[in-house]
Amino acid sequence: MKIPFIWTAIAAGLALLPVVLPSNYYLGIMIFIGLNSLAAMGLCLLMGYAGQISLGHAAFFGMGAYISGILSVSYGFPPWLSVIAAVTATALLAFVLGVPILRLQGYYLAVATLGLGIIVYLVFMNWTSLTGGPSGLSAIPYLALGPLSFNRDLKVYYLVWAVVFLALACGHNIVKSRVGRALRSIHSSEIAAQAMGINTGRYKVKVFALSAAYAALAGGLYAHYLTFISPAPFGFQFSIELLVMVVVGGIGDLSGAILGAAVITLLSEILRDLMPHLFSYGAGEYEIVFFGILLIVFMIFLPGGLVQGLDFLRRRPRVMAQR
Amino acid sequence: MTLLGSQILQYVLSGIVVGGIYALIAIGFVVIFNVTGIINFAQGEFVMFGGMLAVSLNQAGFPLGGALLAATLLTALLGALVERAAIKPAKTASISTQIIITIGASIALRGIALMIWGTDPYPLPSFSDGPPLVVAEAAVVQQGLWVIGVTLLLLVGLHAFFHRTLLGKALRACAYNSVGALLNGISVSRMSLLSFSLSAGLSAVAGIVISPITYATYDMGSMLGLKGFVAAMVGGLTSIQGAVVGGLLVGILESLGAGVVSSGYKDAVAFLVLLALFFLKPEGILGGKAKA
Amino acid sequence: MSLLQVKRITKHFGGLTALSDLSFSVEEGKVFGLIGPNGAGKTTLLNIISGFLKATSGNIILQGKSITGCHPHILASRGISRTFQNGQIFGNMTALENVMVGCHIRFGGEFLNAALQTGWSRRQEGEIRQVSVEILASMGLQAWAQEPADSLPFGLQRLLEIARGVATKPRLLLLDEPAAGLNREEKERLTLEIARLRCQGITIILVEHDMDVVMSICDRLVVLNYGQKIAEGTPEEVQKDREVVAAYLGDEDGFHA
Numbered sequence: 125m126k127i128p129f130i131w132t133a134i135a136a137g138l139a140l141l142p143v144v145l146p147s148n149y150y151l152g153i154m155i156f157i158g159l160n161s162l163a164a165m166g167l168c169l170l171m172g173y174a175g176q177i178s179l180g181h182a183a184f185f186g187m188g189a190y191i192s193g194i195l196s197v198s199y200g201f202p203p204w205l206s207v208i209a210a211v212t213a214t215a216l217l218a219f220v221l222g223v224p225i226l227r228l229q230g231y232y233l234a235v236a237t238l239g240l241g242i243i244v245y246l247v248f249m250n251w252t253s254l255t256g257g258p259s260g261l262s263a264i265p266y267l268a269l270g271p272l273s274f275n276r277d278l279k280v281y282y283l284v285w286a287v288v289f290l291a292l293a294c295g296h297n298i299v300k301s302r303v304g305r306a307l308r309s310i311h312s313s314e315i316a317a318q319a320m321g322i323n324t325g326r327y328k329v330k331v332f333a334l335s336a337a338y339a340a341l342a343g344g345l346y347a348h349y350l351t352f353i354s355p356a357p358f359g360f361q362f363s364i365e366l367l368v369m370v371v372v373g374g375i376g377d378l379s380g381a382i383l384g385a386a387v388i389t390l391l392s393e394i395l396r397d398l399m400p401h402l403f404s405y406g407a408g409e410y411e412i413v414f415f416g417i418l419l420i421v422f423m424i425f426l427p428g429g430l431v432q433g434l435d436f437l438r439r440r441p442r443v444m445a446q447r
Numbered sequence: 448m449t450l451l452g453s454q455i456l457q458y459v460l461s462g463i464v465v466g467g468i469y470a471l472i473a474i475g476f477v478v479i480f481n482v483t484g485i486i487n488f489a490q491g492e493f494v495m496f497g498g499m500l501a502v503s504l505n506q507a508g509f510p511l512g513g514a515l516l517a518a519t520l521l522t523a524l525l526g527a528l529v530e531r532a533a534i535k536p537a538k539t540a541s542i543s544t545q546i547i548i549t550i551g552a553s554i555a556l557r558g559i560a561l562m563i564w565g566t567d568p569y570p571l572p573s574f575s576d577g578p579p580l581v582v583a584e585a586a587v588v589q590q591g592l593w594v595i596g597v598t599l600l601l602l603v604g605l606h607a608f609f610h611r612t613l614l615g616k617a618l619r620a621c622a623y624n625s626v627g628a629l630l631n632g633i634s635v636s637r638m639s640l641l642s643f644s645l646s647a648g649l650s651a652v653a654g655i656v657i658s659p660i661t662y663a664t665y666d667m668g669s670m671l672g673l674k675g676f677v678a679a680m681v682g683g684l685t686s687i688q689g690a691v692v693g694g695l696l697v698g699i700l701e702s703l704g705a706g707v708v709s710s711g712y713k714d715a716v717a718f719l720v721l722l723a724l725f726f727l728k729p730e731g732i733l734g735g736k737a738k739a
Numbered sequence: 740m741s742l743l744q745v746k747r748i749t750k751h752f753g754g755l756t757a758l759s760d761l762s763f764s765v766e767e768g769k770v771f772g773l774i775g776p777n778g779a780g781k782t783t784l785l786n787i788i789s790g791f792l793k794a795t796s797g798n799i800i801l802q803g804k805s806i807t808g809c810h811p812h813i814l815a816s817r818g819i820s821r822t823f824q825n826g827q828i829f830g831n832m833t834a835l836e837n838v839m840v841g842c843h844i845r846f847g848g849e850f851l852n853a854a855l856q857t858g859w860s861r862r863q864e865g866e867i868r869q870v871s872v873e874i875l876a877s878m879g880l881q882a883w884a885q886e887p888a889d890s891l892p893f894g895l896q897r898l899l900e901i902a903r904g905v906a907t908k909p910r911l912l913l914l915d916e917p918a919a920g921l922n923r924e925e926k927e928r929l930t931l932e933i934a935r936l937r938c939q940g941i942t943i944i945l946v947e948h949d950m951d952v953v954m955s956i957c958d959r960l961v962v963l964n965y966g967q968k969i970a971e972g973t974p975e976e977v978q979k980d981r982e983v984v985a986a987y988l989g990d991e992d993g994f995h996a
Contacts, residue, residue, distance in 0.1 A: 302867060
């Protein structure tokens, strides 16, 4: 497979980045960008390619985190095995739930996935014996491969970004393949796809499961990085943030999901620092105002997201030259 | 009456009060959907703005009645603003796009409320003081009676509006056949604006009447809005009567579920009802057709 | 022998009878025309044959086996493909990719194979591409291969939709008003393409209003009116049929032939 120069450059840049980063704080942000990228890529496969909306994707992120955390804390699974088990279990559950849910379309699908997200969140909150309830689950072990323990931000950074690039490569291969074309055909015209012999129902459920697996993988890595999880980050708000990342980055492009995750994660960090100085009230997620406005502005003026915007800027000189 | 019996009656009565609120919000969804074909995910924020504005105006010295009226009108204005800023520019876009845009409007409005009011809950005085009404060992607070009364009053008013006034008839014509309406000189764009105002105003009333019971907070809207949406869907999404039935059903089931099963899962009840309906009748609910 | 038999198909929509007790059979390797005034039930019948609608009663039999009530994607793998009256090309893909989607059922490779880019899946991809390029070229569309499908001129979009259907390697291809909206030149090209497909052994059911196209290409015709068969025969026979002429009188499409 040919790898475009730009990706080699980005990978090299990311590999060298820790050298120049002033502190662990920034490394932590980079790790979160990577985790969010994974989940956003999953959502992008579902929304951008297959054209099926999900407003409950945080639930799958949370399930990856909780299943992996519970297996390793309460059942003594080695962390890498618990992550794999969590991803598999989440994908299977998404597959089973997807069968009835993905028969729905449009608003009905939106509200069903949203409801699913809220129900899963409430399970995290209320199944105290298993999840620890609102106070969460702590003392989750670090990931380890033989003697190598991912107990430092630096090691986790490299791990997470290696996974991101692997996931990007897999996703890219899928969307360029027969399967990817089938998904895009469903997006464009479900009846025509069926007339071409594509089992649209089955493909939608499979891509839903795949997209849940991406989110669950991010969740599993998250749990073993922070070693503590609580329900709060896996609510409706995060589902919407994932949606914002996909939309801002470029809904029809997998690499856009990474760009979107980077922009939105950085933006919320900056705004979180900045906003308390501007407003007298102590706590609060003021950045949601900007996310909301970004969603509206992008959908109206740049529905192809930043990736399309960059592409346009890159091509413009040539267009000008042709005139 | 047995203890269990009176408890269940209590849950049902509380459910009816909350259900009245859901019904009002659901009607807001139905009005917009019928005229524009859009589900407005920002509906809940109108509920919140109604409640918050009423509190603020009241605290600023307005008499209660004046504050309520002003809050409703201001929210209706906000509805019009949202329609012009976010809905109109994308009226030909795909359903996914419209969903995302109204979600964007929703979180932007919630963020603005957060900036104005912060995270504290604000109390609104009850509309009347007095002992709760007791029905066979179950009690309804006076404000609960106001909720039911206001809901009924608005239903009567809406019926008169849609069937007696020219504007209401024009809205119905638009809902029935927008091209036909256009040919008869009705401006579909103005009707869309009007539907958002009307719907925002209705939701504001819901937020105002519930605030003395639950307090008003910047984030009260999202859950109320979603449940109103569920109620609207249960009722078939296009009928006001259906929305009222759906609202009461969701309210009562939720109250029973929270009381009898577990209060932690209270918010899940509405969605479980909805998912169950979807699975049993994937083609639509109460005659409503699941269209793309 | 007959490839497809339509046996006593009836379809009700609520109180409305769209098709009533309709029977005919389609010979293999022929172009079979389905004509009739607007609302006669032609598209409804195509939707039933291709599995998009369920008949209220009756049977559809393909090569001696009942296919009544099968899903469209199953029918595609059994050899029935179709185009749509309102045009359903995949506008978000290139012309070539449209045809490649048409090849979907003839090749394999699911998520895992695709993700890992196994040698087998790469060979499959190569074959899909080659077959699709050939089909596109045979329709004279090779110059448009890399263009977004929705940027093609309308007439070529129609041809592309047929090419995509052909890519499924159908025994039976259902064409729903392929000539609608085409100019004269485009209609001639379409007629030639349909004749060429017949030469390849593809049986075609053609729903069409344009009588020039119908009369010049169809081997046999069934005429529907209000959901009932009012005539069947060769184009010449049907043209002389009184009832047919009566059904068409006052119909703006007229009987030009």
